[in-house]
Amino acid sequence: MQDLDFLEAQSVYILREAYKLLGRLGMLWSIGKDSTVMLWLAQKAFFGHCPFPLIHVDTSYKIPEMITYRDKVAAELGLDLIVHGNREALATGMGPQAGRLECCKALKTEALQQVVRKYAFDGLIVGARRDEEGSRSKERVFSERNAADEWDYTRQPPELWDQFKTDFPKGHHIRVHPILHWNEIDVWRYIRREGIPIIGLYFARDGERYRSLGCAPCTGKIKSEAASLDAIIAELEATTVSERAGRAQDQEDPHAMQKLRKAGYM
């Protein structure tokens, strides 16, 4: 069991480094548990404030409850929220029928690129965790993306002693990963300890729940009776099934996520 105080302290440190050292900064908020924890951590880091906008990349295929929940929370907290979809791709009928990876590329990767250009972001705060899947385990805390938003994972610079990459050419941007060192179960233990409000889709109804949230056509539920935080934590302590087993795009190719992420996917 990792010490939650330490996880929190490290994430707060990373968020403060990003805020001080990168220029225009935005934080991706997918409504899921990880980015909701990040929003909470930002409020801890900045004493009740969130000094940068949140970004939701809306593919139009999201589970409908996510959108309702998003708008409710944004209004309650008075968040500066940017909602962006790749309208050109949607206009041509882009969807999972075109191929899952094609769809992810157009509606998530390209949509994200459009946001980065439109707002000239120097830094994007993303809730990736090393334990999610293999290519994320190779990530740096401050990870550079070139002018084409590509991740050159074979030539990452050294990152040691919390001295992060803050020097980069104009037009590149940095993906900041404040919860890279957290595990799935830590996220849930922290939500329970802090009493963080979380979307209801994670809690079991009729013997099923979502373990990971995404687009409705590509996100499966798992069989579960876990209807409370305690039950979810107990379930995770016992499981040997990986978190993203319900995410169809990951199964398309043994290295699907690596390829998506190289091209700029979150």
Added chain:
Amino acid sequence: MGKGADPLKLVVAGHVDHGKSSVIGRLLHDTHSLPQGTVDRVKRIARETGKDFEFAYLLDALEEEQKQGVTIDITRLQFRTQKREYIIIDAPGHKEFLKNMVSGAADAEAAFLVIDAARGVEEQSKRHACMLSLLGIRQICLIVNKMDLIAYDEARFTAIKEGMNAFLASLGLMARDAIPFSALRGDNVLEPSPLMPWHKGHTLIQTLDDLEAARRPDQAALRFPVQDVYKFDERRIIAGRIESGTLRAGDEIVIHPGGKKTRVRSLAFWRTEDEKTEVRAGESVGIIVEDEFFNQRGEVISHAERPPLITRSFRASVFWLGKKPLRRGNRYKLKIATRAVEVVVEEIFGVIDSSTLALDNRAQELSLNDVAEVELGSQEALALDLFADCRALGRFVLVEGYDVAGGGVITADLSEEAAPDGFAHGELKARCEIFEEYHYNVKEKEIKKSRRAPEVYTLGDALPLSGKSYAYPDFFDIVVMRDRIAVSVREGKVTDIIPLEEYRYGGLPVLNGRGFAFLVRSGADWERCREEFTDARPKDEAALSARWLHFGAFRSIPFADGDWEI
């Protein structure tokens, strides 16, 4: 901080192809730590690409890594035994990826050094050991993998162990443990292998659980580097992380390097549930101070007692990962804790080949993967510590262009005021550290050194011959080998300071510049001792010291509750 311990961070290092990833893959497999379906999925990939399954594929997630069978970048993964949790860092062993190895090893508390039983110690085995030493990692265990390839031969295992231990000794390190192992066959993972009944030591899992976790330095001197200053509302909050020590509301503090003093009015929090009046090492905090000076990122807050060093010039052990060589006179951006400042390389004292430890005294530049002792200087005063005193304020990275190109640890303050005690007579000068006080801090369980304000002694000066941890006789000689000077002490006073070449052994005790006695009984002994030290390379120093020096002749290491203030 409470509630659950931090996982112990372990880096697995060693030469390329010696099987680092396989060792970890085997450990995860045998302890049932892998998600369901992982082994099946990896076996499927291996079959589809026409290869035999290897435990390494469980870790090498990138397509390029699996295709080439080589780890490119570090993988961090978590793993649990019955005793505790671990973060295991799989470091690449290829020379080309040393920068990734350093990234992975930088914050590790312990290291497994994997050595191929058939191929023995190779270049990167040594280079990695050298880097581990530089990064301050003291717990090293040898895993001699692929014992199946040498028919589980004890003699070969012992030879490898002793060879590597000799190299580690020259770095001032010693392996805690050595395990004959086979990742492929699964020998000595959880249970002692029946194929190696001669091995009476630990299995891999026992070795792992036997490691000591680093403790947070919350008893040490307060170091609170300013990260940022916020004014989101009516509060003006100084934000940062406590790197060492403990800070309480109401404490008087000093802000370095300017030296302004103020008091902590209160600690700042978002939610009332989080409020407290004391914060410790490792915590990210905000404070509100009584006097609103202009504060900025990079300043260091301490208590008035035990301040950091304030200097513009220091000596450091540096490792270089840059493509362009580091040369004397080059300028770099130095980042230390939250401070970023331009420094110039004032001096290169000698470049060490990290795989042989051969010292090149004439080398005037560091190439990729070299290690050296250098002097760095800054136009601005810096608040810092020696690495031995405070890790967070004693280590730094150097940035060239857009990338971190090197790093280092601070070994000495070179400012004028920091000069050590010395002996001087005309042109003859020598450093003198015989009056340094040693103690064993029982809280931190570490041996520490402290010293008074420096003084220079010349002919006729009386010496302070007894301290808290030393008692010297009234008649003895001091030989400072590195400055090639001998000093005679008679009736407690300095009576002569001469070049080493003119010194003759006269039957009195001979001490080195740190107050350790030379084990010599005759003029012949002395001549041999002097010759060996004169010809020594840096890597020989530990062995030579063991042969010729006796620490306890006039010195002791008393126990102390905390650190001594002298």
